[in-house]
Amino acid sequence: MKKKRSSSSYHWIKKHFNDQYVQEAHSKKLRSRAWFKLEQINKSEKIFKNGMIIIDLGSSPGGWSQYAQKYIQKKGMIISCDIMPMKPIQKVKFFQGDFFDSFFLEKITKCLNNKKAHIIMSDMSPNLSGISAIDIPKSINLLNSVLNFSCNFLRNNGTLLTKTFLGKDFDQCFKNFHSIFKEIKIIKPIASKLTSREVYILAKERH
Numbered sequence: 791m792k793k794k795r796s797s798s799s800y801h802w803i804k805k806h807f808n809d810q811y812v813q814e815a816h817s818k819k820l821r822s823r824a825w826f827k828l829e830q831i832n833k834s835e836k837i838f839k840n841g842m843i844i845i846d847l848g849s850s851p852g853g854w855s856q857y858a859q860k861y862i863q864k865k866g867m868i869i870s871c872d873i874m875p876m877k878p879i880q881k882v883k884f885f886q887g888d889f890f891d892s893f894f895l896e897k898i899t900k901c902l903n904n905k906k907a908h909i910i911m912s913d914m915s916p917n918l919s920g921i922s923a924i925d926i927p928k929s930i931n932l933l934n935s936v937l938n939f940s941c942n943f944l945r946n947n948g949t950l951l952t953k954t955f956l957g958k959d960f961d962q963c964f965k966n967f968h969s970i971f972k973e974i975k976i977i978k979p980i981a982s983k984l985t986s987r988e989v990y991i992l993a994k995e996r997h
């Protein structure tokens with residue numbers, strides 16, 4: 791028997807498909823509406839340059855990798871990772887697995903072959919339960935792990951772009967970013983829903 795959709799999931803689906811960016815992503819054959827967030831960030835911050843080595847964490851369904859792909863050219867590469875599968879994108883090396891898994895770290899190390907990334911970008915967010923006592927520590931742990939990851943795999947003059955959520959609980963995390971990077975900006979691209987506490991941290995140049 792077919793499962794009946796709850797009215798809240800029906801409203802979510804209706805809202806999703808009426809969303810301007812979802813419609814535009816569909817008509818331009820983009821992998822996700824998240825593509826527009828990266829485009830808006832790059833238009834104002836000019837983070838991508840040709841020939842870059844880019845790591846895309848939480849890449850599926852592939853909007854960000856798709857956006858960054860045009861910048862890699864001959865010299866560069868994109869290494870992407872997600873728990874979920876991702877349909878292949880030309881010149882993008884994708885690993886399916888958990889970012890926290892040592893298997894992924896081994897793969898990255900091998901792929902980079904002693905080089906470091908120019909850009910690490912993470913659009914990951916943990917599975918949210920709606921219970922802040924669970925969600926906030928999970929999100930903070932993820933953010934700190936992305937920061938640690940970039941200490942190992944980002945070059946000194948590289949750029950880290952990562953999703954986070956606003957709230958006083960994240961203050962210590964922001965301090966950690968300030969202790970590692972010289973330049974920090976908090977960005978809310980227009981395509982990011984106003985109702986969401988999601989923002990992006992753009993961190994440049996290690997101390």
Ligand SMILES: C[S@@+](CC[C@H](N)C(=O)[O-])C[C@H]1O[C@@H](n2cnc3c(N)ncnc32)[C@H](O)[C@@H]1O
Nearest residue numbers: 822824848851852853854872873888889913914
């Ligand atoms: C908002 S989506 C990313 C959208 C993507 N930037 C795009 O443009 O299509 C977040 C992704 O993070 C992934 N994710 C969350 N936690 C993860 C983890 N620990 N390891 C790998 N991927 C993770 C989820 O599976 C999800 O696909």
